[in-house]
Amino acid sequence: MPTFEYAPAPESRSVVDLASSYGLFIDGEFRDSDGGSVFKSISPATEEVLAEVTEASAADVDRAVAAARRAYERTWSRLSGTDRGKYLFRIARILQERSREFAVLESLDNGKPIRESRDVDVPMAAAWFFYHAGWADKLEFASLGENPRPHGVVGQVIPWNFPLLMLAWKIAPALATGNTVVLKPAETTPLTALLFAEVCQQAELPPGVVNIVTGAGATGQAIVEHGGVDKVAFTGSTAVGKQIARSIAGTRTKATLELGGKAANIVFDDAPVDQAVEGIVNGIFFNQGHVCCAGSRLLVQESVAEEVEERLKRRLATLRVGDPLDKNTDVGAINSRAQLDRITELVEVGEAEGATRWSPECELPANGFWFRPTVFTGVSQTHRIAQEEIFGPVLSVLTFRTPQEAVAKANNTPYGLSAGIWTDKGSRILWMADQLRAGVVWANTFNKFDPTSPFGGYKESGYGREGGRHGLGAYVRTGADG
Amino acid sequence: MSSQTVTAEATERARDILGVTRLTNQALSGWLHGLPGVDEVGADARAATLGTRSIKTTAKAWAIDTAISMIDLTTLEGADTAGKVRSLCTKARTPDPAHLDTPRVAAVCVYNDMVAVAREAVAGTGVNVAAVSTAFPSGRASIAVKLADTRDAVEAGADEIDMVIDRGAFLSGRYLHVFEEIAQVRQACRRDGDAPDAHLKVILETGELVTYDNVRRASWLAMLAGADFIKTSTGKVSPAATLPVTMIMLEAVRDWRALTGEMVGVKPAGGIRSSKDAIRHLVVVNEVAGEEWLTPQWFRFGASSLLNDLLLQRHKLATGAYSGPDYVTID
Numbered sequence: 001m002p003t004f005e006y007a008p009a010p011e012s013r014s015v016v017d018l019a020s021s022y023g024l025f026i027d028g029e030f031r032d033s034d035g036g037s038v039f040k041s042i043s044p045a046t047e048e049v050l051a052e053v054t055e056a057s058a059a060d061v062d063r064a065v066a067a068a069r070r071a072y073e074r075t076w077s078r079l080s081g082t083d084r085g086k087y088l089f090r091i092a093r094i095l096q097e098r099s100r101e102f103a104v105l106e107s108l109d110n111g112k113p114i115r116e117s118r119d120v121d122v123p124m125a126a127a128w129f130f131y132h133a134g135w136a137d138k139l140e141f142a143s144l145g146e147n148p149r150p151h152g153v154v155g156q157v158i159p160w161n162f163p164l165l166m167l168a169w170k171i172a173p174a175l176a177t178g179n180t181v182v183l184k185p186a187e188t189t190p191l192t193a194l195l196f197a198e199v200c201q202q203a204e205l206p207p208g209v210v211n212i213v214t215g216a217g218a219t220g221q222a223i224v225e226h227g228g229v230d231k232v233a234f235t236g237s238t239a240v241g242k243q244i245a246r247s248i249a250g251t252r253t254k255a256t257l258e259l260g261g262k263a264a265n266i267v268f269d270d271a272p273v274d275q276a277v278e279g280i281v282n283g284i285f286f287n288q289g290h291v292c293c294a295g296s297r298l299l300v301q302e303s304v305a306e307e308v309e310e311r312l313k314r315r316l317a318t319l320r321v322g323d324p325l326d327k328n329t330d331v332g333a334i335n336s337r338a339q340l341d342r343i344t345e346l347v348e349v350g351e352a353e354g355a356t357r358w359s360p361e362c363e364l365p366a367n368g369f370w371f372r373p374t375v376f377t378g379v380s381q382t383h384r385i386a387q388e389e390i391f392g393p394v395l396s397v398l399t400f401r402t403p404q405e406a407v408a409k410a411n412n413t414p415y416g417l418s419a420g421i422w423t424d425k426g427s428r429i430l431w432m433a434d435q436l437r438a439g440v441v442w443a444n445t446f447n448k449f450d451p452t453s454p455f456g457g458y459k460e461s462g463y464g465r466e467g468g469r470h471g472l473g474a475y476v477r478t479g480a481d482g
Numbered sequence: 483m484s485s486q487t488v489t490a491e492a493t494e495r496a497r498d499i500l501g502v503t504r505l506t507n508q509a510l511s512g513w514l515h516g517l518p519g520v521d522e523v524g525a526d527a528r529a530a531t532l533g534t535r536s537i538k539t540t541a542k543a544w545a546i547d548t549a550i551s552m553i554d555l556t557t558l559e560g561a562d563t564a565g566k567v568r569s570l571c572t573k574a575r576t577p578d579p580a581h582l583d584t585p586r587v588a589a590v591c592v593y594n595d596m597v598a599v600a601r602e603a604v605a606g607t608g609v610n611v612a613a614v615s616t617a618f619p620s621g622r623a624s625i626a627v628k629l630a631d632t633r634d635a636v637e638a639g640a641d642e643i644d645m646v647i648d649r650g651a652f653l654s655g656r657y658l659h660v661f662e663e664i665a666q667v668r669q670a671c672r673r674d675g676d677a678p679d680a681h682l683k684v685i686l687e688t689g690e691l692v693t694y695d696n697v698r699r700a701s702w703l704a705m706l707a708g709a710d711f712i713k714t715s716t717g718k719v720s721p722a723a724t725l726p727v728t729m730i731m732l733e734a735v736r737d738w739r740a741l742t743g744e745m746v747g748v749k750p751a752g753g754i755r756s757s758k759d760a761i762r763h764l765v766v767v768n769e770v771a772g773e774e775w776l777t778p779q780w781f782r783f784g785a786s787s788l789l790n791d792l793l794l795q796r797h798k799l800a801t802g803a804y805s806g807p808d809y810v811t812i813d
Contacts, residue, residue, distance in 0.1 A: 002773060003768075004541070004773060006537060007538050007539045009536035115534060119534070271519075272520055272521035274524075274528075327536035445523065
């Protein structure tokens with residue numbers, strides 16, 4: 001038994017008041033489906049059913065888009081920027097006030113540690129609304145182009161890895177710029193979006209400005225392909241992103257797509273090694289590796305590879321895997337059985353391809369979906385685990401000899417969402433950042449987000465930016481745009 | 483053994499570790515500057531994350547008692563008297579007269595001239611006497627004075643010597659000078675015959691070193707010169723002990739053991755006043771250096787008011803209610 005055994009420190013569930021079933025949030029009210037079915041949202045940590053949720057039909061999507069159109073034409077597009085900003089500030093403040101509720105529900109539904117939902121997801125979601133609230137009455141001064149004005153109705157489809165935060169990334173800029181929204185949360189994590197619908201009611205947001213329809217792929221497709229939707233914003237897999245791009249090709253629907261990644265986290269021999277190890281851990285084990293910009297490929301300079309691997313393994317032995325609601329948990333549950341299967345499959349491929357697999361000793365709970373933090377050493381670019389997005393707590397370690405080789409390997413991927421550089425040499429950071437084809441390049445840090453900073457990808461990681469002025473640009477028409 | 487021989491031993495060991503034939507300032511500079519840098523933002527973030535660990539119920543009870551047993555209960559005032567020191571010693575022996583299962587503290591820490599008083603007051607209790615020597619707190623005196631100061635405390639019966647490094651020499655890059663001073667003070671801690679040597683704690687005064695790179699280098703330099711403990715601060719300079727600084731020193735002792743197989747202790751001192759803060763430090767000890775360091779032999783808190791806060795929290799855990807400042811003694 002360890003000398004210093006941390007006693008269980010679970011966050012209380014009592015703060016969350018879940019209904020047994022949820023309808024669709026259309027035109028300011030929760031409504032029954034028109035011909036849709038129901039599905040269950042479970043806790044991935046225990047497989048306990050949390051609530052029944054509606055799978056919206058095409059008719060439901062029709063109603064939601066019609067409500068959004070009405071709200072756009074009758075109220076939202078007629079409000080001044082100042083007034084739109086007031087609503088956004090109100091939402092931001094309510095998110096802060098109800099932060100514990102949101103954090104607990106997010107950890108229950110998603111499986112992520114409460115430490116992360118409490119310290120990252122929820123505060124950042126509020127920050128996103130605060131930031132965009134400030135822009136609402138200043139769009140003309142944001143250098144977006146002449147006469148910036150909303151597209152109209154925006155269809156948004158978001159993933160399960162950061163359910164509330166991705167909702168904030170999507171809804172805040174859309175509303176700030178005067179658009180109305182039909183949003184679909186992921187089928188495995190719909191609950192915080194439904195709680196957010198309550199926030200919209202509490203903030204007295206005009207009905208129809210935000211509509212939340214739950215469902216799976218078919219519902220998402222119905223939104224994306226709906227003739228009444230002027231713009232689509234999607235975050236999710238590259239495969240679905242490509243489908244969306246195909247389905248809207250030739251229409252006047254605009255799109256921003258934030259897709260997969262296979263980021264290189266590059267550690268040079270002069271890196272601040274203890275912080276680099278933290279950065280590697282944060283890069284791939286934050287949120288169980290369910291992060292599109294995760295640093296899933298560690299590129300470490302060969303001269304320090306052994307030392308870094310040793311330090312990394314020692315550090316990973318201290319990771320606490322388990323109950324997402326325990327305040328001391330570092331790594332929570334895998335979000336779904338399907339994702340666990342995908343991770344398991346790719347890890348088996350990695351072993352079959354000859355890479356060396358290592359995991360720290362840790363006990364996993366009996367129920368639910370779990371995967372040990374895993375490190376593969378001896379990986380080369382040719383291995384599938386170095387090419388394909390695993391979207392789980394699995395790190396592939398590769399080595400390089402020179403900065404040029406590091407750049408070549410980092411860029412040798414169909415993706416280009418993010419990258420990390422660890423070195424004490426400022427000039428090298430700047431040179432590397434110039435060479436790396438990635439939307440975000442972090443220097444001596446990783447997985448840091450801020451509403452003022454644009455985020456988005458190169459190549460198969462998608463197009464368009466979210467956050468900052470650039471993110472606003474995706475939600476407005478300018479000049480002579482129709 | 484002459485002081486020459488002992489410092490020669492330290493020098494030989496250092497040459498061995500550095501892999502050089504002559505221990506020069508240049509060799510030391512190259513070695514210390516070749517240590518991996520510390521990224522301040524990243525180090526602060528890591529310490530802050532560890533600071534969010536939630537230590538409850540049985541874990542908290544264990545941590546509180548462990549923290550009490552690690553305290554160097556300190557009085558370092560110009561106004562110190564024999565009476566003050568004696569009452570501090572009483573408190574050190576029996577921190578909580580109403581709850582005799584409360585552990586005693588590790589040591590009392592006093593100025594040199596109070597060592598004899600403290601020695602007598604804690605005799606036979608297992609509480610050690612630590613003395614601050616070497617022209618504490620500034621360290622601005624000749625080496626002859628510093629060595630005399632140290633011998634004086636050792637002869638008066640100090641179990642532990644808390645010395646300060648020459649921060650001026652360190653900041654001007656005269657690492658060899660710092661090394662030699664520590665090695666010589668270490669020699670002055672020796673006792674003849676079977677009597678145990680005084681343990682040497684080396685105070686880096688991290689508030690004056692300012693950067694984390696300096697903290698790491700000073701830690702390694704002190705360990706190389708033979709420190710039994712590395713200690714953050716005198717308590718006379720602000721900032722004193724901070725969580726990230728303690729963390730960086732714990733990384734240093736961890737890596738030193740990996741290199742040499744030897745364990746060195748760590749003592750944050752100054753500024754740790756609440757139980758919460760002390761428990762945060764224990765979490766960092768546990769997760770950064772490892773559980774072997776979780777004993778008074780390898781980790782100490784230099785503190786005075788911390789003890790009473792730990793006692794209040796101990797009452798709270800036992801009874802479920804907060805008592806109040808009048809339910810703990812103020813010696």
